[in-house]
Amino acid sequence: MKAHTEYLRFHTRKRRDYVHITPQVQEVVARSGIKEGMALVSAMHITAGVYVNDHESGLIQDIDAWLEKLAPARPDYQHHQTGEDNGDAHLKALLINHEVIVPITAGKLDFGTWQRIFYAEFDGQRDKRVIVKVMGI
Amino acid sequence: MKAHTEYLRFHTRKRRDYVHITPQVQEVVARSGIKEGMALVSAMHITAGVYVNDHESGLIQDIDAWLEKLAPARPDYQHHQTGEDNGDAHLKALLINHEVIVPITAGKLDFGTWQRIFYAEFDGQRDKRVIVKVMGI
Amino acid sequence: MKAHTEYLRFHTRKRRDYVHITPQVQEVVARSGIKEGMALVSAMHITAGVYVNDHESGLIQDIDAWLEKLAPARPDYQHHQTGEDNGDAHLKALLINHEVIVPITAGKLDFGTWQRIFYAEFDGQRDKRVIVKVMGI
Numbered sequence: 001m002k003a004h005t006e007y008l009r010f011h012t013r014k015r016r017d018y019v020h021i022t023p024q025v026q027e028v029v030a031r032s033g034i035k036e037g038m039a040l041v042s043a044m045h046i047t048a049g050v051y052v053n054d055h056e057s058g059l060i061q062d063i064d065a066w067l068e069k070l071a072p073a074r075p076d077y078q079h080h081q082t083g084e085d086n087g088d089a090h091l092k093a094l095l096i097n098h099e100v101i102v103p104i105t106a107g108k109l110d111f112g113t114w115q116r117i118f119y120a121e122f123d124g125q126r127d128k129r130v131i132v133k134v135m136g137i
Numbered sequence: 138m139k140a141h142t143e144y145l146r147f148h149t150r151k152r153r154d155y156v157h158i159t160p161q162v163q164e165v166v167a168r169s170g171i172k173e174g175m176a177l178v179s180a181m182h183i184t185a186g187v188y189v190n191d192h193e194s195g196l197i198q199d200i201d202a203w204l205e206k207l208a209p210a211r212p213d214y215q216h217h218q219t220g221e222d223n224g225d226a227h228l229k230a231l232l233i234n235h236e237v238i239v240p241i242t243a244g245k246l247d248f249g250t251w252q253r254i255f256y257a258e259f260d261g262q263r264d265k266r267v268i269v270k271v272m273g274i
Numbered sequence: 275m276k277a278h279t280e281y282l283r284f285h286t287r288k289r290r291d292y293v294h295i296t297p298q299v300q301e302v303v304a305r306s307g308i309k310e311g312m313a314l315v316s317a318m319h320i321t322a323g324v325y326v327n328d329h330e331s332g333l334i335q336d337i338d339a340w341l342e343k344l345a346p347a348r349p350d351y352q353h354h355q356t357g358e359d360n361g362d363a364h365l366k367a368l369l370i371n372h373e374v375i376v377p378i379t380a381g382k383l384d385f386g387t388w389q390r391i392f393y394a395e396f397d398g399q400r401d402k403r404v405i406v407k408v409m410g411i
Contacts, residue, residue: 001138001275001411003310005379036140037272038177040312040375044386046327052235053183058215059227066228070207070344078332090333091340094370096231098326101177101238101375103270105142110268112181131384133377135311135410136272137138138275173277174409175314189372190320195352196364203365207344233368238314238375240407242279247405249318273409274275 004032004134007044012124018060019119021050021130025102026109028132035107037136042099044131047089047123049096055116067092067122089122096120104136141169141271144181149261155197156256158187158267162239163246165269172244174273179236181268184226184260186233192253204229204259226259233257241273278306278408281318286398292334293393295324295404299376300383302406309381311410316373318405321363321397323370329390341366341396363396370394378410 006028008021025041041050053059068088077087100117103110119130143165145158162178178187190196205225214224237254240247256267280302282295295315303313315324327333342362351361374391377384393404 003411005310005377005384036142038270040377042375042377044389046386046388051231053227053231054216056216056219058218059224061215062224062228063231066208071340078335079328079330081332082330087333087336090327091336094325094327094337097234097371099375101179101236103142103177103179103268105270110142110181110270112183112266114183115181129386131377133312133379133384136140173279175407188368190364190368191353193353193356195355196361198352199361199365200368203345234371238316238373240279240314240316240405242407247279247318247407249320249403251320252318274277 001137002034006132008130008132010119010128012121015124016064017121017124020055020116021119022116025117025132029104029134032134034104034134034136037104037134039102039104039132039134040099041102041117042131044129047086047093048128049093049098049120050100050130051096051118051120052100052115054114067095071095086123092122138274139171143269145267145269147256147258147265149258152261153201154258154261157192157253158256159253162254162269166241166271169271171241171271171273174241174271176239176241176269176271177236178254179268181266184223184230185265186230186235186257187237187267188233188255188257189237189252191251204232208232223260229259275411276308280406282404282406284393284402286395289398290338291395291398294329294390295393296390299391299406303378303408306408308378308408308410311378311408313376313378313406313408314373315376315391316405318403321360321367322402323367323372323394324374324404325370325392325394326374326389328388341369345369360397366396
């Protein structure tokens with residue numbers, strides 16, 4: 001068994017943003033030399049997520065509006081008594097999830113036609129990281 | 138380390154459906170010969186999910202009603218400007234999640250008493266697939 | 275490849291509770307002797323979850339209120355026709371998710387500064403378990 005780890009770095013210009021990262025993850029898998037296994041793609045923050053869905057700009061707008069509806073920015077979160085103002089970003093990250101595991105077969109992401117990996121930023125404009133850890137043979 | 142991969146196939150009669158797949162996943166694990174490890178069970182589509190919960194018909198109705206309440210079918214998703222009409226199916230899949238990782242101990246799914254794996258279809262009546270990738274020793 | 279499995283046990287005094295388990299998971303990883311790999315941390319119940327987020331009491335109150343808003347306790351779930359009264363606990367568990375996979379690098383959880391693992395109990399006051407399965411080299 002081999003393990004290979006790299007870190008992707010982000011610094012979005014917007015507070016909320018959705019960054020397509022399938023090519024970067026595929027490159028990490030290629031560099032790992034692993035042909036059969038899994039890649040963990042996991043945000044290293046509590047106000048960001050990673051998800052798999054369609055690379056379509058209308059849908060990304062829908063996802064953003066839906067997250068804001070179900071986990072709205074509001075002044076009155078208890079968390080804000082610490083001086084933070086990003087309570088909604090924590091809840092959005094919990095809703096979308098902070099990680100995915102993607103299957104690797106024959107050295108490639110074993111995805112369906114439309115599956116793509118996204119980094120979802122909910123409290124950006126600062127340095128953030130995603131770990132990509134590949135395990136397999 | 139060994140890796141073993143199979144694909145489950147679905148073509149539901151209803152647009153939304155919940156299919157119990159624990160026996161099929163256990164059979165894949167048995168065929169893998171793997172005694173200690175993990176199985177990734179992951180929908181290969183962006184309008185379907187995989188989850189673990191109770192195999193109880195009333196609860197499945199509750200889950201369906203709950204997903205429809207939180208991610209309702211609506212005409213006005215931005216995604217529909219592409220000609221699609223399944224914006225809600227994408228959001229439901231994000232809410233329920235498209236994959237689970239299940240532990241394998243002594244050659245079996247190491248589950249609690251009531252845990253069962255379900256395929257959740259949100260845009261069915263067409264061919265769909267789930268990858269089951271088992272890794273371990 | 276090595277695999278190492280332990281079970282954490284819970285019996286919360288409250289029906290809903292959020293228990294910080296990062297130290298216990300780190301101890302399991304240390305006992306496994308695994309330096310590079312992943313740990314699956316997964317509730318063995320259908321009314322409990324595991325998530326990664328901030329260890330901050332105000333935020334935990336926000337998370338609890340948010341889960342109750344999106345998946346409220348109500349008398350009229352179909353599931354209650356079985357005699358159960360915990361329909362909301364199933365939905366809360368689906369929302370927060372029942373498992374996480376955490377990366378292990380150099381023998382430690384490869385986490386960002388604020389990432390912590392929590393056991394989320396939604397139908398407590400009884401014995402419950404979480405499996406921690408570590409795989410790697």
